[in-house]
Amino acid sequence: MNTHEAINSDGRNTRWDQHRRERRDELIKSARAAVHDLGPSASMDEIAAHAGTSKSVFYRYFGDKNGLQRAxxxxxxxxxxxxxxxxxxxxxxxxxxxxxxxxxxxxxxxxxxxxxxxxxxxxxxxxxxxxxxxxxxxxxxxxxxxxxxxxxxxxxxxxxxxxxxxxxxxxxxxxxxxxxxxxxxxxxxxxxxxxxxxxxxxxxxxxxxxxxxxxxxxxxxx
Structure with a gap:
């Protein structure tokens, strides 16, 4: 890989990492809003539905409900x-x-x-x-x-x-x-x-x- 390709690759990786951090923060905010409305016992299905996304997205970023709670x-x-x-x-x-x-x-x-x-x-x-x-x-x-x-x-x-x-x-x-x-x-x-x-x-x-x-x-x- 030449220097130009390495710079482009690093730039793409940086943008992707930034996107993941921003998306993770958005999901945490959405989870907070869902729990505020639905209660602390809300399931991942209910939290995802309230957030307007799929449960698999939350699992991808947080692993499980305990991971979401920690976040x-x-x-x-x-x-x-x-x-x-x-x-x-x-x-x-x-x-x-x-x-x-x-x-x-x-x-x-x-x-x-x-x-x-x-x-x-x-x-x-x-x-x-x-x-x-x-x-x-x-x-x-x-x-x-x-x-x-x-x-x-x-x-x-x-x-x-x-x-x-x-x-x-x-x-x-x-x-x-x-x-x-x-x-x-x-x-x-x-x-x-x-x-x-x-x-x-x-x-x-x-x-x-x-x-x-x-x-x-x-x-x-x-």
């Missing part, structure tokens, strides 16, 4: 992570940033519970959606430690909390949020901003923030 989840993670990081950067106080991130997470989930459920479930296991969000949460942990206790940044407690806090926090937020999503409207159901405020307080201050837990004094032996 939708990845796009959702990218979008949510971008929104959460933008919110965090816009706040001077790390606790305010945390509360804002939780509120946005809740509002995005509430905007389409069907897509949220579809994105976060795959083969009955937690998808990579939450590990991606946990990575974002770790940035808040870093800010909190650096801005409030910089001298503790390198000690063991800080390293342990950096490892586990974001994972524990997203589990807490997830389960509280999912229970909230399934509740029908009633007078005691908090709004997303209200629940975000509660969750932030629980994560940072505990269940009873007004009380200080004192260490237990061991009993004296006679």
């Amino acid at each position: 939708v989840g990845e796009k959702a993670t990218e979008f949510v992570a971008t929104e959460l990081l933008r919110a965090a950067r816009g706040k001077d106080n790390p606790l305010e940033a945390l509360q804002t991130m939780i509120r946005i997470y809740l509002e995005l989930a509430e905007s389409s519970p069907n897509v949220y459920t579809f994105s976060t479930e795959s083969d009955g296991e937690t998808s990579e959606f939450f590990s991606g969000i946990a990575d974002v949460m770790s940035t808040i942990h870093e800010r909190f430690v650096v801005e409030t206790k910089p001298e503790h940044r390198e000690n063991m407690a800080a390293r342990v909390s950096a490892t586990y806090w974001s994972t524990a926090a997203i589990g807490f937020i997830r389960h509280a949020g999912e229970q909230w999503l399934t509740e029908p409207p009633h007078e005691d159901r908090p709004t997303a901003p209200q629940l975000a405020r509660y969750i932030t307080r629980w994560l940072v201050q505990g269940f009873q923030p007004s009380r200080t837990i004192q260490p237990t004094t061991p009993p004296r032996h006679a």
Whole structure:
């Protein structure tokens, strides 16, 4: 193959790769719209019909329904992570940033519970959606430690909390949020901003923030 043919071949391959990426993104958007309307249990046949294409097209790009769920989840993670990081950067106080991130997470989930459920479930296991969000949460942990206790940044407690806090926090937020999503409207159901405020307080201050837990004094032996 001469140089001219190689350039043409590379150009065709680049255009084809770009076309596949664009087509894949279109199918993910179509799947999101179908799931939003039909529910998270929609079959591949139903999703394809809603998208106006054939099931074989979805199988060609995603393999099976689990593959489609992962792809939708990845796009959702990218979008949510971008929104959460933008919110965090816009706040001077790390606790305010945390509360804002939780509120946005809740509002995005509430905007389409069907897509949220579809994105976060795959083969009955937690998808990579939450590990991606946990990575974002770790940035808040870093800010909190650096801005409030910089001298503790390198000690063991800080390293342990950096490892586990974001994972524990997203589990807490997830389960509280999912229970909230399934509740029908009633007078005691908090709004997303209200629940975000509660969750932030629980994560940072505990269940009873007004009380200080004192260490237990061991009993004296006679």
